Amino acid sequence: MKALVLSGGAGTRLRPITHTYAKQLVPVANRPVLFYGLEAIAEAGITEVGVVVGGNGDEIRAAVGDGSRFGVRVTYLPQERPLGLAHAVLVARDFLGEEPFVMYLGDNFLVGGITGLVEGFAASRSDAHVLLTRVGDPSAFGVAELDGRGAVVRLEEKPERPRSDLALVGVYLFGPAVHRAVRAVRPSHRGELEITDAIQWLIDNGHDVRSTTVSGYWKDTGNVDDMLEVNRTVLESLTPGVAGEVDEASELVGRVRIERGARVSGSRIVGPAVIGSGTWIRDSYVGPFTSVAEDCRITTSEIEFSIVLRDSRLSGVRRVHSSLIGRSVTLTAAPRPPDAHRFVLGDHSEVQIPT
Template structure:
């Protein structure tokens, strides 16, 4: 069995972070989201992995390399434009050959991995096996209807009037039947070849399409709110460790990992939290569910429930919460000018101001 990991896409919901960084490489607990998926694939015993890349190809290649660090062998497959998940299957035809495969969206996060699901697929080998989870707003997802035997009878992409609350999770398992399906469908109204349409084609042809509804934790980390929530979930599982330096005037409370070369000076860190290699935390408070990447400077600041990417500095800011701070960012207090706000914002930014 092979794996097809989708790591293209523009990440528009994470702008401006994704103007300069691939969304799949935004870190959760200081490890890129994509890496969790690659590790889950390796744990399931799959070693031959095709990674579909787009404009961020160079960055993905630099981060993943040949895959040996994960115990897999990676082949990079270029998708020149984001033309849909089914289009990704089309361009991967030569790589996939006649093998069964799992398709994994690189910005998805599933607690517990996919090993049991892959084994179940091997046992029955339906034409397609999809994962579902109950969501509060099905209009934002592909939605499935099931019969009493948990077989798929209908799929619809982002329906205005959903017929169920079962959304497709970004992990799919296919036999070679999917190759005929992706060739048979036409682009949707948004100009993409939808994988939901391809799976529906299999259903209409009488092929065996099954589903598993997962009760564990799943998130599509395509926006800041979900990214912070995944970070919270992962931090709750970290093992506390101190590989850096903590002075006598500092307090470390709960699950906290301090990586090599990091220094905590006159500060209080309340876990779960992680402090990256080479980061300096000075006269600051780091609150729960916070990930500070490597090479950062956090000084005279309170920050919690946030993700700070590498080489960023937050100095002299009274309080920061529920934030995603990009690489090489500098956050400092604004001059005290009455009755005005001075802003320098990237394209597509969202700002909340108390006036």
Template sequence: MKALVLAGGTGSRLRPFTHTRAKQLLPIANKPVVGYALQAVADAGIEEAGVVVGGHADDIRRALGDGSAFGVRITYLHQSRPLGLAHAVAIARDFLGDDDFLLYLGDNYLEEGVGGFVRRAAAGGDAARLLLTPVPDPTAFGVAEVDDTGLVRRLEEKPERPRSDLALIGVYAFSPAVHEAVRAIRPSGRGELEITHAVQWMIDQGLSVRAETTTRPWRDTGSVDDMLEANRHVLDRMEGRIDGKVDPHSVLVGRVRVAEGAVVRGSHIVGPVMIGAGTVVSNSVVGPYTAIAEDCRIEDSTIGYSVLLQGACVEGAPRIEQSLIGREAVVAAAPRLPSAHRLVIGDHSKVQLTS
């Protein structure tokens, strides 16, 4: 089995971050989101991965390399525009050949991985297998209607009146039969080749499409809130480790990871917290659930439940929470201005000023 990992979307909900980098490279616990997808692929025993890239292709190639750091061999596949998941399958046709494959959205975080899903798909003999999860608002997702035996009877994309609460979460296993389905469908109203239409075509042709459901933590990291929540899940499973320098005037509570080359001075760190190489934290309170990337500077500040990207600087901040701070960004206290009043007062007015 091969894997097809999608990393070409625009990430409009994560602007302005995605104006300058791929959303799949935004970090969860100081590791790119797409890195978790590739690690899950490797842990499932899949050795070859096609990575579909778009406008930020060079950045993704630099970050992922040949895939050896994740235990896979990567072939890069260029998608000129984000024209749908089924379009990504179409441009990967030569790479996929006649192999079964796992389709994995590269901005998804799935805590349990996909090893069990891949094994059951390989043993099941179905034309397709879908991974679903119950959600409180199915109208925002592709939704599957599943019978008592686990066979999928109908798929709908963001339905006004959902037939179930089971949402597609961006993990699919396909046999080569999907290629005929992709050729058979036409672009949707938004101009994309929808993978839900291809799967529905397979169902309509009498092919076996089976679903399984997970209730383990899953996040489509397409928004800041989802990024922070995924970061929290990963940090919850982290073990503490001190490889950098922590002075005797600092207090570390709980699971804190200080990378080699990082420095903590006169600070109070409440885990889980991850501090990247080259970062300096001084006279500050950090945590919990905070990931600080490489080469950042935190001084005279308090910050928690947040993610800081490489080179960010926070100085004199009284309290920052639930924030995503970009690369080389600077957050600093505003200068205090002398107290003064500027008035334009009409005739016969009366004004009272407090000191």
């Protein structure tokens, strides 16, 4: 079995971060979200991986390399324009050949890996297998409708009136029949070749399409809130440790990891939190569920439930919360304007002024 990892999307919901950064490389717990997917693929025993890349291809190549660090062999598959998930399968036709494959969206995060799903698909010899999960707003996803026996009967991409609350998770398993399906579908009203339409073609033409409803944790890290939530989830299982320097005036509380080359002085860090190599935290507070990447400086500031990318600076800032701060950002306190109060007070008044 092979794997097809899609990493060509523009990441419009994460702008302005993704104006200069591939969305699949935005880190959670100081590691790009794409890396978690590649590790899950390797753990499932899959070694041949095709990575579909677009305008961010150079960044993806630089980060992933030949795949050997993950135990896989990577082939890069350029996609000139993001014309839909089914179009990505068309782009990868020569790489995939007639082998079954797992298609994994590079900005998705699935706790528990895919090993059991891959093994089950191989044993079933079905033509396609989709993962589903219940969501509060299914109109933002591909949506599946099941019959009374639990079989998939209908799929629709981002419907205005969803027929169920079962959203498609960004992991799909396909046999070679999908290649006929992606050639048969036409662009949707969004101008894309939808993978949901291709799977519907398989259903309509009598192919065996199965599903599993995921009860564990899954996130599409397409927006800031979801990125922060995935960061929180990963940090909850953080292995604490101090490889850097922490002075006697500092306090570490809970699961905190200080990477090699990082320094903490006169500061309080409450975990789970990770401080990247080369970063200096001085006279500051870093609160729970915060990831600070490498070579940052945080001075006389407070930050929690946030992600800070490399080479950024925070100085004199209180308090930063629920934030995604990009690379080489400088965040400082603005000069405080002079306070002035104007009153017309009657006799015997009593007034309290905050100072």
